[in-house]
Structure formats: C-alpha cells, structure tokens
Amino acid sequence: MLTLKQTRSLRTLVLGSLAWLLALTLFFPIFWMVLTSFKTEVEAFATPPQLFFSPTLENYLHIDSRSDYFHFAWNSLVISFGSTLAGMLLAVPAAYSMAFFETRRTKSTLLWMLSTKMLPPVGVLVPIYLLFKSAGLLDTRLGLVIVYTLINLPIMVWMVYTAFKEIPKDILEAARLDGATTTQEICRVLLPISKGGLASTILLSLILCWNEAFWSLNLTSSAAAPLTALVASYSSPEGLFWAKLSAVSTLACAPILIFGWLCQKQLVRGLSFGAVK
Amino acid sequence: MSDLTIKNLKKGFDGTEIIKGIDLEIKDHEFVVFVGPSGCGKSTLLRLIAGLEEVTSGHIHLDGQDITDVAPAKRNLAMVFQTYALYPHMSVSKNMSFALSLAGADKAEIERKVKEAARILELEHLLERKPKALSGGQRQRVAIGRAIVRHPKVFLFDEPLSNLDAALRVQMRLELARLHKELNATMIYVTHDQVEAMTLADKVVVFNGGRVEQVGSPLELYHHPLNQFVAGFIGTPKMAFLGGSVKAADASGVTVALACGPEYCLPLDGSALKAGDRVTLGVRPEHLQIAAAEHSPFKVRLDVSEHLGADTYCYVRTESGELLTVRAPGDFAGQFGERASLIPDLAHCHLFDADGRTLPKPGASARAA
Numbered sequence: 253m254l255t256l257k258q259t260r261s262l263r264t265l266v267l268g269s270l271a272w273l274l275a276l277t278l279f280f281p282i283f284w285m286v287l288t289s290f291k292t293e294v295e296a297f298a299t300p301p302q303l304f305f306s307p308t309l310e311n312y313l314h315i316d317s318r319s320d321y322f323h324f325a326w327n328s329l330v331i332s333f334g335s336t337l338a339g340m341l342l343a344v345p346a347a348y349s350m351a352f353f354e355t356r357r358t359k360s361t362l363l364w365m366l367s368t369k370m371l372p373p374v375g376v377l378v379p380i381y382l383l384f385k386s387a388g389l390l391d392t393r394l395g396l397v398i399v400y401t402l403i404n405l406p407i408m409v410w411m412v413y414t415a416f417k418e419i420p421k422d423i424l425e426a427a428r429l430d431g432a433t434t435t436q437e438i439c440r441v442l443l444p445i446s447k448g449g450l451a452s453t454i455l456l457s458l459i460l461c462w463n464e465a466f467w468s469l470n471l472t473s474s475a476a477a478p479l480t481a482l483v484a485s486y487s488s489p490e491g492l493f494w495a496k497l498s499a500v501s502t503l504a505c506a507p508i509l510i511f512g513w514l515c516q517k518q519l520v521r522g523l524s525f526g527a528v529k
Numbered sequence: 530m531s532d533l534t535i536k537n538l539k540k541g542f543d544g545t546e547i548i549k550g551i552d553l554e555i556k557d558h559e560f561v562v563f564v565g566p567s568g569c570g571k572s573t574l575l576r577l578i579a580g581l582e583e584v585t586s587g588h589i590h591l592d593g594q595d596i597t598d599v600a601p602a603k604r605n606l607a608m609v610f611q612t613y614a615l616y617p618h619m620s621v622s623k624n625m626s627f628a629l630s631l632a633g634a635d636k637a638e639i640e641r642k643v644k645e646a647a648r649i650l651e652l653e654h655l656l657e658r659k660p661k662a663l664s665g666g667q668r669q670r671v672a673i674g675r676a677i678v679r680h681p682k683v684f685l686f687d688e689p690l691s692n693l694d695a696a697l698r699v700q701m702r703l704e705l706a707r708l709h710k711e712l713n714a715t716m717i718y719v720t721h722d723q724v725e726a727m728t729l730a731d732k733v734v735v736f737n738g739g740r741v742e743q744v745g746s747p748l749e750l751y752h753h754p755l756n757q758f759v760a761g762f763i764g765t766p767k768m769a770f771l772g773g774s775v776k777a778a779d780a781s782g783v784t785v786a787l788a789c790g791p792e793y794c795l796p797l798d799g800s801a802l803k804a805g806d807r808v809t810l811g812v813r814p815e816h817l818q819i820a821a822a823e824h825s826p827f828k829v830r831l832d833v834s835e836h837l838g839a840d841t842y843c844y845v846r847t848e849s850g851e852l853l854t855v856r857a858p859g860d861f862a863g864q865f866g867e868r869a870s871l872i873p874d875l876a877h878c879h880l881f882d883a884d885g886r887t888l889p890k891p892g893a894s895a896r897a898a
Contacts, residue, residue, distance in 0.1 A: 422614035425581050426675075430628035431602035444618040 282505070288498035296494035311499035319482060321503060328478035328504075330393050331468075332461035335400035339457055340450070342401070343408040348438060350409075351416035352424060362413065365406040373403070373466050384471055393476045396468060400461045407460075408453050415449020416442065451518045462508040479504035531557050531592060531682035531715040533578070538587035540570075540577055547573050549739040550587070555683075555717065555732075560709050563719045564726040565736030565762070574736075575685050575719045579608050591682060607676035608685040611692060613668045615660040615675075622647075622656040625674045639678075646677040649711065666697045670704075677712070686718040690725065702728060723763055727751070735759050757885035760811050766842055768879070769817075769853035771810045778802040781891050783880060785810060789847035791826040793873070797880050797888040808888075811879035814856040818872040819843065819863065825870035829853070831863045845871065 254262065288296050290307035315321060350358045380399070381390075389395030419442065427441045443450065465480040472481055483504050486497045512519065533555040540548040548570045555561050563571040576582045578589060580601035588597045596604050607628075615624050622643050629639045647653045650670040660668055669689060676684055689705075690698045706729055709716055720726055726733045727747040735742040735750065735758070743755045747763075754760035760768050773787040778799030785808055786792045793810070802808070822828060832844035832852065841861040845853050855871065863869065880888040 420612055420614065422610045422612045423616060425601075426608070426610060426614040427616070427627070428581070429579060429601045429606070429608050430675075430679075431631045432627075436631060441616055445616070 282509075285498045285505075286502050288495055289502045291495050291498075293493055293495045296498070311496045312503075314496055315500050315503065319485070321482070324477060324479045324482040324504075325507070327393060327476055328462055328480075328507075331396045331400060331476075331478055332458050334393070334397040335404065335461050336454055336457040338397060338401040339404055339408045340412075340454065342405060343412045343453070344438065344443070344450075346409050347412035347416050348442065351413050351419075352421060362410060366410060369403075369406050377470060381470065389471075391472045391475050391477075395471055396476060396478070399467050399471065400464060403464075403467070404457050404460050408457055411453040411456065412446075412450065415446045415453070418449070419445055448518065451515075455512070455515050455519050459508055459512060532590075533683060533715070533717075534590040535574075535578075536588045536590070538574070538577065538589065539585045540573055540582065541585050546585075547739050548577065548585075551739075551741055553734065553741065553744070555715065557715055558713055560706075560716045560718065560729055560731045561734060562726040562730035562732070563717065563734050563736060564721065564723055565742075567721055569736040570739040571719045571721075571734075571736045572687055575608075575687055575717060578683075578717065579606055579685055580604050581608075605679075605682045606685055607679050607681035607683075608687065609669075609672045609676055609689045611688040613660075613672040613692075615668060615671055617660050620657050620659055621652060621663070621671050621674075624660065624671055625678050628675070628679050642678045642680075643674075646674040649677065649708070650674050665693050666701060669693065669701060673705075673708070682715065684714055684716040686716065688720055689718075691720070691722070705729060724765060727763070733763075735762060737762075753887075754879065755887055757809060757811065757881040757887070760879055760881070760887070764813060766814050766854040766856075768811045768813045769851070770881075771812070771847070771851055771853075773808055773810055775799065775802045775804055775806040775808055777804055778806075783808075783888065785880065787827075789849040789851060790828060793875060793878070795875055795878055795880055795888075796891060798891045799888060802882065802888075807883045809881040809885075811881060812853075812873050813877070814842065814854040816874040816877040817853065817855040818874070819845070819855055819857055819861070820870050820872050822868040822870050825872050827871040827873070829869055829871055831865060831867045831869055833865060834861065834863060836861075845869065 287303075289311055290309070291302070291305055292308055292310065295302055295305050350362065384390045384395055387395075389398070423445070424437055424441060427437045432440065462478075463480065465484065468478050468480050469484055472478070483497070483500050486493065486500050533553075535551055535553040535555075538548055538551045539546065551574060563574060565571045573582060577584055580596070580599065584597050588595055590596065591604065591606075616627065619627065625643045625646055626639045629642060634642075643656070644653075647656055650673060652667070652670055652674060655663060655667060655671075660671065663671065669692075672689070686705075690701050693701060702725060705718075709729075718725075718729060730747055732744060733747055733750055734744050737758050743750060743759045745753075750759055750763045754763065757770065761770065771787050771789060773785045776784040776786050776792065778784070780798050780800040781796070782794050783797050783799035783802060784792060784794045787810060795810075819831075827847075829845040829847050832846050834844070834857075835842040836859070839859050841857040841859055843855045843857045843861060843863060845855055847853065853871070857863070882888060
C-alpha cells in the first residue's frame with residue numbers, strides 16, 4: 253500500500269514525465285530544423301541522420317548572397333504590426349459594444365464571426381485574387397494588411413470580448429457618472445484595466461500574421477513578400493535543398509519564436525481566459 | 530437646494546414592466562432609504578435617477594429642472610456601487626480625483642478637495658495605494674470619497690454595505706449616518722436589509738413588485754403599516770400573522786375569531802367589514818406575552834428559543850400549526866414542547882382585510898385613505 257504522500261509524488265512524477273515527453277515531441281522538429289541548418293547538404297540527406305557533425309555557416313552565407321533577408325523580414329514586420337493595429341482598432345469598439353451593450357443577437361453574432369474561420373481559405377482565393385487585381389492590391393503590403401486583418405478579426409474580437417467580459421459593468425458606469433465620454437471611458441478606464449487581455453490578443457495576432465503563408469504566397473511575388481514567401485522560394489526550382497531550407501526557415505521563425513518566448517506569460521494568460529473563473 | 534421629484538415613472542425591459550408608475554418626493558437634506566425584497570425595482574429606480582437606465586415614461590425633476598433626458602454626468606449626482614466599482618489601475622487619490630480631472634478642474638483645487646474628502650473618511654494615509662491593497666471597508670470609504678469630492682446635489686447608494694462582513698457593516702452604517710449629518714446632503718440609499726433602512730433613514734420607501742407600498746418615517750412604518758406587506762417586511766423578528774374571520778364588526782370595533790381558537794375584540798374601525806369576512810391578525814413579538822396554559826384561551830406549544838441575553842425570542846406553535854415569535858425576558862426558562870398560552874396586547878394588534886389592507890383605528894379612516 254502506498255501512503256497518500258507516495259501516491260501524490262508518484263502522480264507528480266508520471267504527469268511531469270508525460271508533460272516533458274509531449275513538450276519534447278513538439279519541440280523536436282524545431283530542434284532538428286536548427287540542427288540541419290548547420291549541416292552541409294550531404295550531411296542533411298545522410299541516413300542514418302547524424303547528430304554529431306562539424307557545423308558550418310555556409311547555408312546562411314548562401315541565403316545572404318542569394319536574397320535580401322532584411323527586405324522580407326521588414327515586410328513581415330510591417331504587415332504583422334500593421335494588420336494587428338488595424339485589427340485592434342476594429343476589435344476594441346466591436347468587443348466593447350458586444351460586452352457592455354449586449355442584445356439578444358450578440359451571442360449568435362460572435363458565433364457567426366467565429367464560423368467564418370471554418371471556411372477553407374482556398375474557397376475564396378479566386379474572388380479575392382480578382383478583387384485584389386482590380387483594386388491594384390496584388391503584391392502590396394497594404395493588400396496583405398487588409399487580408400490578415402480580416403482573417404484574424406473574428407479571433408481578436410472574441411479574445412477582446414472575453415477580456416472585457418471580466419470587467420464589472422459597474423466600473424464603466426462609475427466612469428460615466430464621473431463625466432467620462434465614451435472615448436474617455438474606453439481609453440482611460442477600460443483599456444488600462446484590460447491590458448493583460450489586450451496584450452495577449454496583440455501577441456497572438458502578431459504570431460498568426462507572421463506565420464501566415466497561404467495568402468502571402470498567393471497574393472505577393474516580391475515587393476511585398478514576407479518571410480513565409482522567402483521560405484517557400486527555397487523549395488521548388490532547384491530541387492530540395494534541406495540544409496538551405498532549414499537555414500531560411502530558422503531565420504524566418506527565429507524573431508517570432510524569441511518574441512513569443514519573451515512574452516509567453518502574457519500569451520498563456522490570454523489563451524486561458526475564461527477557462528478558469 | 531436639492532429637491533428630487535419623481536412623477537409617474539415607468540420602466541420596462543423587453544415588454545416586462547419593472548417600475549409600474551412611481552410618484553415620489555425627496556426633500557433637501559433628507560436621508561431616504563428604498564427598501565424591498567430583491568427584484569422589487571428599487572435598484573432600477575436608483576439607476577433611473579442616476580441616468581444609467583433610460584426611462585420608459587414619466588419624469589424626474591431635480592430642483593425644478595427636468596433631468597429625465599440629461600446625461601448621467603450632467604445630473605450632478607454621485608453614486609456609490611455595491612461592488613465599490615473603483616478603478617483598479619488608479620491610486621486612491623486618482624480614483625477620487627478622476628471626475629474632477631475629467632471636468633478640467635485645476636490641480637490645486639483637485640488636491641484640496643481630495644484632501645478634504647480623505648480627512649472626512651480617514652483615508653489620508655492610503656492616498657497612494659491601489660484599490661487591491663485595501664480592505665473591504667477601506668474600499669467602501671474610497672467609493673464614498675469619490676462621491677464626496679464632486680459635491681453632488683444627491684448621493685445615491687446602491688446596497689453599499691452588502692459586501693461587508695457583519696461587524697464592518699454595523700461600523701460603516703454608523704459612519705454613513707455621521708457623514709449624512711456632517712455633509713448635510715441629500716442621500717438616497719437602496720437596501721434589502723430593513724435594519725439598515727430603520728437605522729439610517731429619515732424617510733423609508735417600501736417597494737414591492739415595482740410599486741411603492743408606503744412612504745414614511747421608520748417608526749411610522751413600524752407602528753402604522755398601511756398593509757400586510759409593509760407590516761411583514763418592517764421589523765425583526767417579523768410580525769406574526771394569524772388567519773381568522775369576522776364575527777361582528779362596526780365603526781368602533783371588530784370581533785375576530787382566529788383559526789387557532791380564541792376570539793378577540795379589537796378597537797378598530799370595522800365599518801367596511803361584515804360578519805364572515807376573512808381577515809388576518811398581525812401582532813409583533815413584543816406585543817405578545819407568554820403565560821401559563823390555563824391563563825388564556827390562546828393555547829400554544831413552545832418551540833425552540835433563542836437566548837440573546839437581554840431578550841429571548843421564543844418560537845411558539847398555535848393549535849392550528851402557525852408559528853409565532855414572542856419576545857420574552859432574557860431569563861425566560863420555557864422548555865421545548867411545553868404547553869403555554871399567549872396574551873396579545875390588543876391595542877397594538879393590526880388587522881388586515883382580505884386584500885391585505887390595514888384596518889384603520891376608529892375615527893382615523895380619513896387619514897388611512
């Protein structure tokens with residue numbers, strides 16, 4: 253018979269090991285990608301795969317000579333921040349009205365908005381491509397900002413709504429009685445109080461925009477192409493070069509991974525909003 | 530001057546009428562308490578006065594000016610919420626000065642007013658703290674301070690003490706009473722706790738089902754309730770109600786046969802009653818006396834007793850099963866299950882007709898109507 257204390261420590265051990273196993277499984281592809289990026293093309297293809305080798309920077313030098321990494325990185329940065337800003341400007345007022353002036357249709361509106369995320373993007377590719385063509389938005393950063401804003405808006409509204417829902421209505425009513433206009437009420441009371449939830453929304457939007465590939469590949473060619481397009485450009489014409497592909501992928505992922513890692517506390521808090529009351 | 534007049538005010542939500550036509554006058558410097566069971570519309574009425582809800586029909590006047598459609602901030606009212614509703618990201622002094630800084634008051638004046646409010650509420654040493662570093666009672670005081678700095682015409686309190694523990698509630702109740710005297714302000718206070726209503730109010734407004742049942746001073750409501758609802762709502766322990774029927778009635782007295790046995794002749798104006806009408810006798814715990822079983826025809830059996838020291842609240846059951854509370858002396862020694870009888874003080878008994886209306890004293894019918 254195990255004592256209560258032993259049962260508890262056994263449970264901690266089992267759960268802990270499972271968590272580590274899962275985390276390592278999820279992390280392994282990234283680890284392997286970074287590792288491969290320092291191999292030669294021959295080593296990258298070797299069977300069995302090699303864990304120990306003499307690292308080389310030749311893949312990175314090749315990328316630097318073949319393409320302007322910072323051009324793509326700048327595009328990624330501008331597009332991600334641009335559409336996150338635009339998204340927040342739309343999501344905050346929408347969530348404000350839904351959270352604090354709820355009507356009978358609010359819940360179904362929220363669900364309907366989320367349901368648009370279930371549509372396969374390829375289903376609207378042709379109409380959007382044609383619209384962009386007529387509007388002169390193909391291969392422009394503005395074009396991608398518009399698309400990213402719209403595809404992420406449902407999630408952003410939902411997250412901001414959840415954050416606002418946690419704020420007692422009384423506080424806003426107190427502000428109204430104190431003489432605050434709607435703008436003052438939002439900017440000086442609501443936003444500062446919900447900054448945690450807003451930060452995680454911003455973070456998630458940045459990550460989603462940074463990693464988006466489908467629309468960037470289809471709507472841009474070079475001028476507005478972000479890092480995802482750069483990665484894709486290494487896959488086709490000259491055949492598959494695993495080491496170079498790994499190097500460019502590492503370069504594309506690194507900024508957002510580091511950023512996400514720095515902000516992980518915010519992110520976890522935001523994503524588990526409302527999960528525990 | 531801060532006279533508040535409410536005229537035929539109605540409020541409905543989605544077709545359900547919550548406030549069903551209320552007329553009310555609140556005079557300058559009065560401490561008025563709205564009391565009633567939950568869902569009776571008292572909080573809604575307060576929110577209508579504050580401007581946080583839109584009026585369906587009717588008017589609200591403050592100092593003769595119609596404020597029915599005026600924005601909340603422009604009404605010159607301040608509200609203290611049940612949840613305190615402090616701004617969690619601002620310090621105590623910022624919380625209190627927020628309204629003034631929005632209104633564009635100058636810095637020196639803001640500081641003076643905040644200091645003054647902090648002095649009255651003994652918050653001086655807490656001005657730089659954030660709300661989360663304060664206790665419940667301190668938060669409540671900050672919420673009141675936020676109202677004070679604005680020098681409003683009327684203070685509105687929405688169940689301000691219900692989130693505090695019992696001891697603190699008693700202390701804050703005293704502080705509110707003191708504050709009312711010190712500020713000499715008009716205050717409207719909503720509560721479901723009739724003890725708060727009785728202790729704080731100059732004037733109590735009893736609500737039920739979206740209507741005003743009675744308006745009056747605490748003692749007026751206690752001694753002269755207009756109907757059975759007010760009689761039952763005001764007073765702890767509650768007034769006991771005993772069913773019965775009229776045996777004989779005229780303008781000088783009513784003879785009632787109670788369902789539990791005894792018959793009593795009450796000095797009330799029974800001219801509106803006839804023999805056989807159903808009535809309810811109401812009697813407060815202090816107007817009943819416990820006697821030995823053979824002393825009175827009103828036979829009861831003792832139930833549990835609550836010994837409070839100075840008094841004992843003894844619960845007794847009549848022969849027809851009704852449970853009554855009797856206030857007995859502190860050293861009352863009756864035992865559970867013991868037989869006894871009750872002697873009611875007939876001069877202080879109330880009689881309610883089938884519609885729950887109180888029967889007037891002889892010659893007082895004009896007053897009650």
